Amino acid sequence: MSKPYAFIPCLESRKLDPYKYFKNEELVTGKMTLELTVIKPIFIADGTFIKPDSKGELVKKFISYKDEKVVPGSSLKGVVRSIAEIVSYSCHNQNCNCISCLTFGKLGFKGRVCFGDFFFKEGQVKTMYIPQLMKPNKWFRDKAKFYYHGNKNVLETGTVAVEAVMPEAKFVGDITFKDITKEQLELICYSLGLDKTFCLKIGYNKPGYFGSCKINSLKAKIGEDTFEPEVYAKAWGKNYSKKEQEEIEHNKKLLRDILDYNNAREKSDWLEKNGIRTY
Numbered sequence: 001m002s003k004p005y006a007f008i009p010c011l012e013s014r015k016l017d018p019y020k021y022f023k024n025e026e027l028v029t030g031k032m033t034l035e036l037t038v039i040k041p042i043f044i045a046d047g048t049f050i051k052p053d054s055k056g057e058l059v060k061k062f063i064s065y066k067d068e069k070v071v072p073g074s075s076l077k078g079v080v081r082s083i084a085e086i087v088s089y090s091c092h093n094q095n096c097n098c099i100s101c102l103t104f105g106k107l108g109f110k111g112r113v114c115f116g117d118f119f120f121k122e123g124q125v126k127t128m129y130i131p132q133l134m135k136p137n138k139w140f141r142d143k144a145k146f147y148y149h150g151n152k153n154v155l156e157t158g159t160v161a162v163e164a165v166m167p168e169a170k171f172v173g174d175i176t177f178k179d180i181t182k183e184q185l186e187l188i189c190y191s192l193g194l195d196k197t198f199c200l201k202i203g204y205n206k207p208g209y210f211g212s213c214k215i216n217s218l219k220a221k222i223g224e225d226t227f228e229p230e231v232y233a234k235a236w237g238k239n240y241s242k243k244e245q246e247e248i249e250h251n252k253k254l255l256r257d258i259l260d261y262n263n264a265r266e267k268s269d270w271l272e273k274n275g276i277r278t279y
């Protein structure tokens, strides 16, 4: 039976000496202003409800900040980090000195990249109904789970009313970085999908084909100089030995197999079991 997700095995985790790592490299500081375009409906809860309308229906509210809908920086960071971990020699428990921990942070260590909130700029918001029974997301030590995209006709709905942001909507936000190596910047740019080889999935109902979105760079600067995030994204992994490059490329390919929107499911992986749709 096919599933709406697949696993990618982690590469071997390597601990770096932070002192040596940052000392030997030319460090960069800067900012990227990015645009997030919604491809499939997205929903991120803030735990509250919209006041019931005349039908008395409770609709779960999309998270907002000062009355503006946002994709929280923390949500995007989590998604980007899980991709960074799987295409690099990183740990998977966010608690060491691997390249992901040195970039995104770990317990008691802030990290050198800051994901700001992405603010809603334009688009439609609609009440959608998502499936109720969501399986808890299990954590695995040696592999990570990624959910497939569905094409525009593939969507699993249910009975839980949510305020969803609809396809073609746009959010804009900033990612800032301070004193990171070029290699770290390459990993961040790649993991945001800025080489255009895959699209991200964010928010709720990922198994039901919600949450597909793509990221474009509007402006990117290192100090006062403009740079091309796409070039950095494409360069990720190229500084490694031949064997290491093969390992990294292998996982990048597995990731594309799942997250390249051209590979989006043409029909749902869900089945009807005892009158309930499940996967």
Ligand SMILES: [Zn+2]
Binding pocket: 090, 091, 092, 093, 094, 095, 096, 097, 098, 099, 100, 101, 102
């Ligand atoms: Zn680590």
